[in-house]
Amino acid sequence: MKHHKYLIALLASLFVVLAACNTTDQDSATDPDNDTEMLDPSEDEDSNGIDNEADQGEVPDDPNEEVEGLREAYLARLNETRDEVEEMRENLEDDTTAGMLAFESERFEAWDALLNEIYNTLEEQLSEGEMEELREEQREWIDYRDETAEEAAEEYEGGSMESLERIAVLANLTEDRSYELVENYME
Template sequence: MKKNSKTLLSIFILVCLVMLAACDHSSAKSDNDGNSQSDNSSDEEINNVSKEDSTETVSDEETDTNNLETEKTSDQLSEEEEEEQTPAADTTSDLKETYLNRLNETNEKTESMEAEDSSTYALKDVAHKQYKAWDDLLNEIYGVLEEQLAAEEMTQLREAQRDWITYRDETAKEASLKYEGGTMEQLEYVTVLADVTKDRCYELVEGYME
């Protein structure tokens, strides 16, 4: 009888141990499944956040690009509007004003030239420099008018300029005859050339330049 009781007790203990082992195994499995699901959820959340960050970055880049393009377009439109609002006449008007200033500056420069001494040679040297200054400026003005005037107007100006050259030389020659044979003859000739050429520069700018 005692043996049977011991046998039943041993079976009962064995069954309990088996059940406990099964419960532990099931619990461990549940924990593993739960942790696995939790890890998967975390991974999905991280991926979603990364995607959102990437989307925001792309959106920011697109916005910046659009803003730059808008600014460029605005700047280009502003420049085009300024060009359209600026009359073409202003350019020619400024050009005429520029040459009038040049004429006045050259006049002041030539009048301020002084001879090193009172000798005829020194006086003639100054007169030659004055004439060269006005003759160089006259040629420059004439070149501007060639680009600015219409073909018919330029043809008329060429004919007038030829007549003027004849007038210039004859006027200077006539003035120098007062000192014919003297040391002042050449000085007077060059001085008159400079004066007549200066007057012609003012005539061309004021009468022809637009």
């Protein structure tokens, strides 16, 4: 159960940073039509090492400086999350299908929370026109993500690996999309 402690700590730190970045209700990255805030974090400390001042939307004199700093901060967080999740996977104590399913579910939740945070940050930075384009692109990506996960799970239809494959693909694609949004839109 050691990996659960690390994943819970990782999720808690992600929720704290999400709260710092979400000062207003934003559209959800997983549901662009949803106008309600998805998470209500209860912790106040940021344990991921990212400077909260940059995440709280303080605008420096040079707007490009903020974007570069924020972009680098998010890339560092994404890399740190990827490394921590990989370490937990390597040290997974419960390697049963149920244990792996629980791990992949938590992994998907962690990446989805980061993706939502990134999407909400972009909503604050992009112009209305750019955001509308991103919103449409995100809707298409969600359809692609869900269809791809279902297709992958069909290979194991009726078996114990069906759910595991579905959630693992969702997590993988969400991780990839998180990097894509930061690299392509936070420039």
